[in-house]
Amino acid sequence: MKWLLFAIIMAGLIIWWRSAHVEQNNRSTAKPKPKTPITPKLMSQCPFCGVRFPSDEGVGGYCSVAHKKAIDSRGWWGEAEWVKSPNYDERPANMPVELVLVHHISLPPGQFSGNYIADFFQNKLDPKAHPYFESIADRQVSSHFLIRRNGQVQQFVSANHRAWHAGVSDFFGRERCNDFSIGIELEGTDDLPFQPAQYTSLRELVFALKKTYPIAAYAGHSDVAPGRKTDPGIHFDWQLFSKLAEIPEKEMPYGTQKR
Known part of the structure; x- marks a missing residue:
């Protein structure tokens, strides 16, 4: 009985080792998922103050309504x-x-x-x-x-x-x-x-x-x-x-x- 129990345990260990080894091989050979490309935001520069800002956040090409309504330093x-x-x-x-x-x-x-x-x-x-x-x-x-x-x-x-x-x-x-x-x-x-x-x-x-x-x-x-x-x-x-x-x-x- 002892030898039979020992054999069963050894068989279970062998089956576990093979399963873990196969899973590791599968992970190492699997192709990585492609990363989603990050599209950079289009930037603008405020003619009044010179600050750069995302174009979709501006006001008519300016960084703010106040700057758009003002006379800039160039007149x-x-x-x-x-x-x-x-x-x-x-x-x-x-x-x-x-x-x-x-x-x-x-x-x-x-x-x-x-x-x-x-x-x-x-x-x-x-x-x-x-x-x-x-x-x-x-x-x-x-x-x-x-x-x-x-x-x-x-x-x-x-x-x-x-x-x-x-x-x-x-x-x-x-x-x-x-x-x-x-x-x-x-x-x-x-x-x-x-x-x-x-x-x-x-x-x-x-x-x-x-x-x-x-x-x-x-x-x-x-x-x-x-x-x-x-x-x-x-x-x-x-x-x-x-x-x-x-x-x-x-x-x-x-x-x-x-x-």
Whole structure:
């Protein structure tokens, strides 16, 4: 009986050893499961602060709403479409930006469609596209900003630089207003009211400018070039603009009446 019990135990041990050996061989020869590839996130860089962030977490290419609504250190506004013009130069050294000049423009005159204004500010206006263009196509002019009828804002020149928008001008004895001003064009004419969307965008733009530059006054092109210019015209509502943009009376040196 002892030998029979011993034989049974030995047989059980042999069977266990063989089973464990086979399982180990199977594990060593089994193909490893392929790892799921990790797709790297697409990254963007905030134009305002330079921080890198996942693109799907940003706001219109910016890391935050606040940075998109601000003027960056290079003088560009995140809420605007950047359509860069070659028509600019440096402001005089140590010249603060203290004046906002409001203009209006339409190309062809009285029409509000197409990209003619942008072409004009970029020296790309085709003189054959309209008879009026033959007389202006060679001019080299620009504005910092344009607010279209639907409120869309385009920026052509950094607010840090001098755009060529005011021409011969005089602000209470200070000539060459381009040196110390920012030009904002509204798509419009002397004959038609401006659109609510334009006032809304103008308000947001002015808020951004006030946080960045020591703006001290707001005026129209006709104020600094009387007799030569009429814009923004009698349909521009200075009272509404002052209220919306929270501009105090002292910063409206020509008043808030329509003119």
